[in-house]
Amino acid sequence: MSLWEYANPVKFLGLSARVQPYLWAAAAICVSVGLTWGFFGTPEDFRQGSTVKIIYLHVPAALMAINAWFMMLVASLIWLIRRHHVSALAAKAAAPVGMTMTVIALVTGAIWGQPMWGTWWAWDPRLTSFLILFLFYLGYIALWEAVDDPDTAADLTSVLCLVGSVFAVLSRYAVRFWNQGLHQGTSVPVATGGRTVADVFFYPLLVSMIGFGLLFLALVLYRTGTEIRLRRTRALLARQGRDA
Amino acid sequence: MPELGKYAAEVMAAYGVSLALLAAIVLLSLRKGRRARAELAQTEQSLGKARKDG
Numbered sequence: 314m315s316l317w318e319y320a321n322p323v324k325f326l327g328l329s330a331r332v333q334p335y336l337w338a339a340a341a342i343c344v345s346v347g348l349t350w351g352f353f354g355t356p357e358d359f360r361q362g363s364t365v366k367i368i369y370l371h372v373p374a375a376l377m378a379i380n381a382w383f384m385m386l387v388a389s390l391i392w393l394i395r396r397h398h399v400s401a402l403a404a405k406a407a408a409p410v411g412m413t414m415t416v417i418a419l420v421t422g423a424i425w426g427q428p429m430w431g432t433w434w435a436w437d438p439r440l441t442s443f444l445i446l447f448l449f450y451l452g453y454i455a456l457w458e459a460v461d462d463p464d465t466a467a468d469l470t471s472v473l474c475l476v477g478s479v480f481a482v483l484s485r486y487a488v489r490f491w492n493q494g495l496h497q498g499t500s501v502p503v504a505t506g507g508r509t510v511a512d513v514f515f516y517p518l519l520v521s522m523i524g525f526g527l528l529f530l531a532l533v534l535y536r537t538g539t540e541i542r543l544r545r546t547r548a549l550l551a552r553q554g555r556d557a
Numbered sequence: 558m559p560e561l562g563k564y565a566a567e568v569m570a571a572y573g574v575s576l577a578l579l580a581a582i583v584l585l586s587l588r589k590g591r592r593a594r595a596e597l598a599q600t601e602q603s604l605g606k607a608r609k610d611g
Contacts, residue, residue: 344579352572353559363561366568370575413582420578421571428567528579536586542593549600553607 320397322541329534336534340527347373347521355514367425368510369518373525374417375443375484381411381529382446382474382481385453389471399537401467402544404474405457406536410529412450419443439496442483449477463544 319325351369358365388404391397422440423433434440453473460466508515561568 348572357562362564363559363568364564366559366561367571370571374575410582410586413578417575417578420574424567424571424574428564528583532582532586535590539586539590539593542590542597546593546597546600549597549604553600553604 317395317397320395320399322399322545325399326538326541329538333531333534336527336531340524340531343520343524343527345524347517347519347524350517351514351521355517358514361429364425364428365514367421368514369521371418371421371425372518373522374414374421376522377525377529378411378415378418378443378446379481379485380526381407381414382449382477384533385411385474386478386481389474392467393471398467398544399541401463401471402540403533403537404470405467406540407529407533408450408454408457410532410536412447412454414525414529415443415447415450419447437496439484442480445480446477446484449473449480453477463547 319328348369352366355366357363385404385407388400388407391400392404422443426435427433453470456470456473457466460469510518
């Protein structure tokens with residue numbers, strides 16, 4: 314069995330239908346447990362007070378905002394190289410979810426920043442690259458809507474996705490490139506493993522991050538199915554128009 | 558309800574906005590999905606009928 318079998322829309326929809334109930338259930342459980350645990354079951358931080366509870370939303374949302382773009386990048390590359398429609402539609406389906414995560418990260422960051430930094434916003438490298446990432450999401454979604462021919466739209470949006478990946482990378486690593494700005498370094502650095510968050514905050518954060526990841530997967534699978542059905546409907550109507 | 562102290566408004570606002578946005582993307586996705594299913598079913602049905610009549 315090969316992964317490329319699932320480039321077939323029928324096979325993709327079959328697999329998607331089988332795994333989705335488990336994904337939705339696991340996502341609901343992890344998000345609920347992570348946020349409830351974080352909100353009700355963790356103490357205040359000695360410096361940040363109760364605003365530390367915003368971490369259970371801000372970090373998972375920011376993580377998924379960037380990872381969603383990388384998923385779109387991989388799907389776009391598959392489209393450009395192998396011309397599998399499902400991958401182009403998966404990238405299209407992921408964009409609004411990634412944009413929602415970006416908005417959550419930006420809004421919760423501003424709400425958190427005001428009492429801690431004394432400002433809602435600063436032109437800090439990480440904040441600025443995140444805002445540009447949000448604008449790329451908007452542009453990507455608008456481009457899909459603006460082009461009538463789906464294959465041309467997939468080509469153009471794939472190229473836009475490649476360009477936007479620069480800002481997705483910057484969003485993740487800006488604090489390492491530029492040692493300046495208000496935003497602190499990564500709280501949970503995966504590569505080095507040296508996290509700066511105490512266990513009492515880390516475990517609910519981990520559950521919340523897993524929950525946001527599962528929710529993203531469930532949403533993308535569901536939305537890709539929707540895009541496949543819309544494409545099929547358009548194709549049938551076009552064929553009907555030609556036959557008539 | 559935990560004691561949120563002087564930052565209660567900020568914490569509640571962050572949770573309120575985020576949960577509303579998450580609910581919105583889930584509900585909008587489900588609505589679009591249901592419509593797409595219905596449109597495809599309708600189109601396939603009308604095409605099947607047209608083929609039989611033709």
